[in-house]
Amino acid sequence: MSASQKLHINKDWCKGCGICVEFCPKDVLQLKDGKIDIKAEDKCIQCRQCEILCPDFAIFLGGDEE
Amino acid sequence: MEKNIKLLQGNEACVEGALAAGMNFFAGYPITPSTEIAELSAQKLPRIGGRFIQMEDEIAGMAATLGGALTGKKAMTATSGPGFSLKQENLGYGCIAEIPCVVVNVQRGGPSTGLPTSPAQGDIMQAKWGTHGDHPVIALYPNSVQEIYEVTIDAFNNAEKYRTPVILLLDEVIAHMREKVDFDSVKGKEVFDRKKPTCPKDEYLAYENTEDLVPPMADFGSGYRYHVTGLVHDQFGFPSNNSEIADTQIRRLLNKIEKNKKDIIKYEEYKMDDAEVAFVAFGSTSRSAKESVDKLRSEGIKAGLYRPITIWPFADEKVKEISENVKNIIVAEMNLGQYVNEVKRVSSDKCKVDFYGKINGHLITPTELTNFVKEAIR
Amino acid sequence: MKVSNVVKDNFREDKLPHIWCPGCGHGILMHAIARAVSNKGLDRDKVVVVSGIGCSSRAPGYMNFNTLHTTHGRALAFATGIKMSQPDLHVIVITGDGDAAAIGGNHLIHACRRNIDLTTIVFNNNIYGMTGGQYSPTTPTNDYGTTAPYGNIDKTFDLCDLAKAAGATYVARSTAYHARIIEKLIENGLDNKGFSFIEGISVCPTYYGRKNKKGNAVDMMKSLKEDTIDIRIAKKKPELAEGKMLIGEFHNSEEEEYTARYDKIIDLFEKE
Incomplete structure (x- = not known):
């Protein structure tokens, strides 16, 4: 896993359940207007908890995308 | 040989x-x-x-x-x-x-x-x-x-x-x-295998509204990945609540049979050419009806038998035609009156439709049918 | 739109977002199945995903395999026909607590008994969600459902005990919270040549949660974390297990698989 991997968010799929916000160990995420939002990406330790716990596939740590 | x-x-x-x-x-x-x-x-x-x-x-x-x-x-x-x-x-x-x-x-x-x-x-x-x-x-x-x-x-x-x-x-x-x-x-009878898709895999529509109304069907595992559901679905196979899609798809299901009735409907006619009384019977009952036809004919009553081999779809036109050419139709079934209602639905008013049924676990015998006909045409 | 490789490889993106409610655990479990398939490197053309009816059973519609959404309770019976007729296919069954244990209970018992190579994942949300919150075979006793307005008097069903007793050769349970663990358990199920039963405890904040004052999705996910204990720990320190649900691998044995046994019959005649 390269350090350059970025968090990607797909607000259209987000249903605002807040699971990713709660279980992010570094408090990187927040809900903004009922949708997922990145608050402090520099704190991200790339654990992918948000990605695997999001029921809606609305957040993930970048793969080989542009 | x-x-x-x-x-x-x-x-x-x-x-x-x-x-x-x-x-x-x-x-x-x-x-x-x-x-x-x-x-x-x-x-x-x-x-x-x-x-x-x-x-x-x-x-x-x-x-x-x-x-x-x-x-x-x-x-x-x-x-x-x-x-x-x-x-x-x-x-x-x-x-x-x-x-x-x-x-x-x-x-x-x-x-x-x-x-x-x-x-x-x-x-x-x-x-x-x-x-x-x-x-x-x-x-x-x-x-x-x-x-x-x-x-x-x-x-x-x-x-x-x-x-x-x-x-x-x-x-x-x-x-x-x-x-x-x-x-x-x-020997020589055709054995038919389902039509399979030949199109590129990403263009396959498992439920396409094709001209012949029967879309090709891919085998699971053949590389054509598609979705199958009992919900009303679109041409891809995915669930849809769209009323137009529902109407089109369900009508296609019925029409693919309705429009191919000629190919699907099979029947046997026995001594129907000059018949004045026609039995409508199928399965084991039709065997008794056939014997009864011969017995009635030996007594001077012009009887015949129409035996549907295809029970559904119902042969509306054929049965209507029979009803226009005979005086009596006798529907014999081992039940209390099922197919007879279909026969009545399409029959001409000029023809009298009678029903003979039995539900006691015994076959309908030729003698019963012969006697019933004699009574019915009196 | 950007999606992860797991989503790109395993899902029909144009069908997403799915119909499940906000915070429903089913999406997490479905994601875990996709990761397991990717991890195992299965040929997707040879993967069949079969479901019954209910919230859980909507999953196959989103998944880019050969997918079959059958009638209520009958997923395992359809899947058995698929596997039996074409043993080279990988057949995954997604079902729910009502689908698998109530209306489809008989099929579950017999699929376990045959040890036919199906990987079954039950999305257990303890309620009938699709119809609006009636009690299911896994609703805890005394909990509420719309058809248990005075509390559920039924004894709750331990599906893993059932599957093991009926003869499944791989039996495991985890939860939507333990997403990495359940991913691994599903992989183990895919590896097992025989009937694999994996119970995934889900959360239904909309019906079960609301009806039973379990809080929101986050609260319910926290409960999955706090109110469960791995069977290996529970065995060592039983005092920690009190009042908790056991998770982990319960059973893993090797027995001849059903279609392989039938192949031997076919082989008898090929030699003739």
Whole structure:
């Protein structure tokens, strides 16, 4: 896993359940207007908890995308 | 030249016919009087590399049959009365998901457990309306062991051609009696295999509204990935609540049968050319009716027999035509009046339609029919 | 739109977002199945995903395999027909607590008994969600459902005990919270040549949660974390297990698989 991997968010799929916000160990995420939002990406330790716990596939740590 | 003839039981002839049509998968559950079909399938299928499975219940038997058909197999299941009732939900699934297979129902006395070892013809309407909602139905009903062999092949052919479950109706008498079967009778008969897609894999529409109304069907595992559901679905197979899609797709299901009636409908006419009294009878009852025709003719009454081999779809035009040419129609069935209502629906006012039914587990005899006709035409 | 490789490879993106409610655990479990398939490197053309009816059973519609959404309770019976007729296919069954244990209970028992190579994942949300919150075979006793307005008097069903007793050769349970663990358990199930039963405890904040005052999705996910204990720990320190649900691998044995047994019958005649 390269350090350059970025968090990607797909607000259209987000249903605002807040699971990713709660279980992010570094408090990187927040809900903004009922949708997922990145608050402090520099704190991200790339654990992918948000990605695997999001029921809606609305957040993930970048793969080989542009 | 040596003849290819065997003495077979009706249920055995059904399995032989199925194998001749290419059956390579059977899933079922034992029930009298259809069990021999499962038994012989269990014995024969592994010998040709096919597979047999006895499921935990009738519902599962129908489900597994459909599962087998989805992988490209020619699949069959067999049951009787109570089992046919249990299969109805998944039979409807097969109709809407357009999965070809053959469902044999050896009719016995009902309702419920009824008369398990006695013949009846009480499932005529259930074959058409047993599962909920409007759906296509092809139901065939032979009347001899030889014909069971041949019509079972027709059942598979119709299933494959029209991508739908086909019901093969038998009754306890024709299923359990033994007659000779000439295997060469089907020499040259076409065995039909379902149409498969040839388009690029990402362009495949499993439920496309094709011109012939029967979209090609891919085997699971063949690389054409698609979705199958019992929900009303679009051309891709995905669920849809769109009223236009619902209307188009459900009408297509019915029209693919309706528009091919000419190909699907088979019947036999016996001494109908100059007939003034016509029997309408099928299955074992039609054998008695045939004998009664000869008896009545020997007494100077111009009788004939119209015997539908295709029970559903109903031959509206043909029966209407008969009703315009005869004075009396006698519908004889081992039930309390099912097919007769269809006959009445299309018959001319000039023709009197009478019904003779029986539900005590005994066959309708030629003598009963002869006497009934004499009374009816008086 | 950007999606992860797991989503790109395993899902029909144009069908997403799915219909499940906000915070429903089913999406997490479905994602875990996709990761397991990717991890195992299965040929997707040879993967069949079969479901019954209910919230859980909507999953296959989103998944880019050969997919079959059958009738209520009958997924395992259809899947058995598929596997039996074409043993080279990988058949995954997604079902729910009502689908698998109530209306489809008989099929579950017999699929376990046959040890046919199906990987079954139950999305257990303890309620009938699709119909609006009626009690299911896994609703805890005394909990509420719309058809248990005075509390559920039924004894709750331990599906893993059932599957093991009925003869499944791989039996495991985890939860939507333990997404990495359940991913691994599903992989183990895919590896097992035989019937694999994996219970995935889900959360239904909309019906079960609301009806039983379990809080929101986050609260319910926290409960999955706090109120469960791995069976290995529970065995060592039983005092920690009190009042908790056991998770982990319960059973893993090797027995001849069903279609392989049938192949031997076919082989008898090929030699003739």
